[in-house]
Amino acid sequence: MNLAGRDIRHNFGRFVLTTIGLGLLLMLVMGMGGIYRGLVQEATLLVDRIDADLWVVQKDTRGPFAEVSRIPGNLEDRVRAVPGVLSSRAFVSTTIQRERNRQPLRITVQGLSWPEDRGQWLPLVAGRALGQDHYEMIADESLKLPLGAKVELAKDTYTVVGLTRGMSSPSGDSMAFFTLRDSQAIQFDLSGEAVRLERAARYGRASQIDLGRSQPQVIERSRGLSSAIPALGPPAISAVLVKVRPDVDPGQVQLLIGKWPDVSVYSSDGQRDLLVSGIVDRSRRQLGLFRMLLIIVSGIIMALILYTLTLDKLHDIAMLKLMGARNSVILGLILQQALLLGALGYVIAYYIGQWVFPAFPRRVVIIPEDLWQLAGIVAGISVMASLLGIIKALRVEPSEVLA
Amino acid sequence: MTANSGDHSAVLEASSLTKVYGSGHTEVVAVQDATLTVARGEVVALLGPSGAGKSTLLTMIGLILPPTAGRIVIGGVTVFDAHRTRVNVRRFRRQHMGFVFQKANLIPFLTAAENVRLAMEINDMGRRAARRRAAELLDYLGVGERADHLPAKLSGGEQQRVAVARALANRPGLILADEPTAALDSVRGRQVMELFRKVAHEQQSGVIVVTHDHRALDVFDRTLEMEDGELRESRTVSQAQ
Numbered sequence: 001m002n003l004a005g006r007d008i009r010h011n012f013g014r015f016v017l018t019t020i021g022l023g024l025l026l027m028l029v030m031g032m033g034g035i036y037r038g039l040v041q042e043a044t045l046l047v048d049r050i051d052a053d054l055w056v057v058q059k060d061t062r063g064p065f066a067e068v069s070r071i072p073g074n075l076e077d078r079v080r081a082v083p084g085v086l087s088s089r090a091f092v093s094t095t096i097q098r099e100r101n102r103q104p105l106r107i108t109v110q111g112l113s114w115p116e117d118r119g120q121w122l123p124l125v126a127g128r129a130l131g132q133d134h135y136e137m138i139a140d141e142s143l144k145l146p147l148g149a150k151v152e153l154a155k156d157t158y159t160v161v162g163l164t165r166g167m168s169s170p171s172g173d174s175m176a177f178f179t180l181r182d183s184q185a186i187q188f189d190l191s192g193e194a195v196r197l198e199r200a201a202r203y204g205r206a207s208q209i210d211l212g213r214s215q216p217q218v219i220e221r222s223r224g225l226s227s228a229i230p231a232l233g234p235p236a237i238s239a240v241l242v243k244v245r246p247d248v249d250p251g252q253v254q255l256l257i258g259k260w261p262d263v264s265v266y267s268s269d270g271q272r273d274l275l276v277s278g279i280v281d282r283s284r285r286q287l288g289l290f291r292m293l294l295i296i297v298s299g300i301i302m303a304l305i306l307y308t309l310t311l312d313k314l315h316d317i318a319m320l321k322l323m324g325a326r327n328s329v330i331l332g333l334i335l336q337q338a339l340l341l342g343a344l345g346y347v348i349a350y351y352i353g354q355w356v357f358p359a360f361p362r363r364v365v366i367i368p369e370d371l372w373q374l375a376g377i378v379a380g381i382s383v384m385a386s387l388l389g390i391i392k393a394l395r396v397e398p399s400e401v402l403a
Numbered sequence: 404m405t406a407n408s409g410d411h412s413a414v415l416e417a418s419s420l421t422k423v424y425g426s427g428h429t430e431v432v433a434v435q436d437a438t439l440t441v442a443r444g445e446v447v448a449l450l451g452p453s454g455a456g457k458s459t460l461l462t463m464i465g466l467i468l469p470p471t472a473g474r475i476v477i478g479g480v481t482v483f484d485a486h487r488t489r490v491n492v493r494r495f496r497r498q499h500m501g502f503v504f505q506k507a508n509l510i511p512f513l514t515a516a517e518n519v520r521l522a523m524e525i526n527d528m529g530r531r532a533a534r535r536r537a538a539e540l541l542d543y544l545g546v547g548e549r550a551d552h553l554p555a556k557l558s559g560g561e562q563q564r565v566a567v568a569r570a571l572a573n574r575p576g577l578i579l580a581d582e583p584t585a586a587l588d589s590v591r592g593r594q595v596m597e598l599f600r601k602v603a604h605e606q607q608s609g610v611i612v613v614t615h616d617h618r619a620l621d622v623f624d625r626t627l628e629m630e631d632g633e634l635r636e637s638r639t640v641s642q643a644q
């Protein structure tokens with residue numbers, strides 16, 4: 001005869017409420033783990049998806065995600081000339097925040113090296129890759145921009161031609177993909193006034209130096225377009241992505257480019273490590289700590305619940321002893337209830353989580369390993385939590401029946 | 404069982420049982436040097452005023468509270484001697500003893516039948532046999548129709564009869580009952596006493612019943628009386644009749 005089950009049946013309402021409460025608590029524990037996994041996944045998503053063997057960045061920086069990296073645009077061509085390199089493309093990424101329909105719209109603007117890279121590697125759920133080198137964008141669906149939507153950015157109007165799913169930047173912002181030139185236009189957008197002031201300042205500087213005084217053409221040029229001034233060069237890019245020929249060891253190429261005095265080179269794995277150990281690490285530890293606290297709180301609450309459940313039955317337990325029941329009967333009663341409470345709480349946590357987590361603003365990733373680990377932890381705290389009750393139950397004297 | 408006592412016709416031989424509660428000036432001598440023997444098939448009534456030590460004597464015999472001094476032999480086995488319990492108390496209780504108290508003390512989350520079955524399952528009886536015997540006992544005690552009710556849904560008297568069924572379930576050699584019929588009307592009370600007698604005779608068990616109900620004394624083979632912790636034989640009912 002299963003005493004635990006019959007006792008629960010008798011106190012059904014209370015048991016259900018208790019289980020739901022515990023379930024919600026465990027859902028938080030589960031969510032904490034999932035948020036951490038989500039952070040890591042979001043952080044490394046781009047590195048994983050973008051299909052590059054090597055990342056070339058500004059010397060001694062941990063760019064382009066962990067810190068700012070600026071390298072000249074022509075580095076793309078220098079890298080392409082290295083033996084063993086299959087392809088190289090520029091990487092430009094910048095996060096902007098604009099308003100749209102009175103809602104803040106945060107976009108990580110990602111440049112694609114037109115025409116080699118049109119975004120065909122992106123997980124498109126609707127529309128197509130970029131079809132022309134201007135005024136088109138591929139947006140992540142989390143931006144809630146429909147296909148065909150027009151977005152005003154930096155004096156130009158861009159049309160959404162494709163939609164991706166689940167593309168977010170390492171800091172969790174939704175991404176949109178433009179050609180490199182468009183993305184630079186958005187990044188370095190200046191107001192007309194700022195451009196005029198910059199030109200005036202340039203003019204002032206030029207007219208104060210000998211070269212300006214002796215060469216009127218220089219002064220003239222300094223008032224014109226930036227791109228018309230050879231000394232200024234094209235705008236900087238963040239990194240160069242390198243794809244190595246399949247028959248070549250990427251490590252060799254990394255060594256070769258790494259010897260250049262103006263750049264640092266990371267492998268894809270190295271870049272991923274930088275992201276995880278840099279950007280995500282503190283959040284991870286914070287979440288881990290919080291998760292630990294929640295587990296402890298759950299354990300304490302469970303212990304309290306199980307202890308009171310046992311206290312309520314102390315008279316019955318004394319009677320069981322008086323009837324000559326083995327301790328295993330009494331232990332079984334308490335432990336089974338503890339494990340059932342834990343197990344049902346866990347199941348509730350799982351199902352509520354499945355329902356609630358997708359609505360979280362940032363990604364929550366529940367992986368089987370974490371589920372197993374949490375199941376083990378719940379089983380552990382169930383047993384630990386019942387100890388208090390068990391000790392109390394084993395101490396009760398059968399003579400207390402008579403009291 | 405290792406037989407290590409002389410009188411094999413006795414279910415219970417208790418000698419010089421003494422129980423002292425507390426110590427110093429709160430010391431209470433609840434039972435003083437009580438010696439009694441209960442034969443197989445014998446039904447004994449234990450009478451006495453409140454506070455005389457009847458319950459205390461019964462709990463000592465039932466291995467619920469250890470005596471301060473004395474020796475207890477049950478079914479030929481020395482269970483308590485020289486201040487120490489000599490057997491596995493739980494196993495001994497479930498195999499050889501049945502208890503009924505003034506309160507039924509049923510497990511509240513088990514139905515009447517389950518309460519009776521539990522006693523047998525604890526004692527490793529098979530489920531089916533336990534089920535059958537529980538039904539028989541409850542029928543016999545007139546609560547068969549209430550078998551599937553929880554204790555809270557039963558009257559005090561019905562609960563008490565379920566408790567009696569539970570005490571008898573394992574066919575114990577020694578049945579100890581402390582005012583079992585206080586919650587019953589005199590007819591039902593008498594019925595329970597007669598059941599004890601029937602069981603004692605059929606199973607060759609010994610029964611000790613603490614009672615205040617003098618109307619049912621004729622059911623008993625023998626009556627013991629306690630006063631101020633001291634036990635004495637009052638009269639043999641069968642001889643008086």
Ligand SMILES: Nc1ncnc2c1ncn2[C@@H]1O[C@H](COP(=O)(O)OP(=O)(O)OP(=O)(O)O)[C@@H](O)[C@H]1O
Pocket residue numbers: 424425431432433451452453454455456457458459460
């Ligand atoms: N746990 C205890 N601690 C101290 N004294 C106790 C304890 N239990 C009983 N006593 C005392 O021992 C004496 C005998 O008590 P007991 O309960 O055995 O009497 P009883 O004959 O069963 O009385 P009643 O007919 O009222 O049930 C009483 O004086 C009582 O106060």
Ligand SMILES: [Mg+2]
Pocket residue numbers: 457458459581
């Ligand atoms: Mg009493």
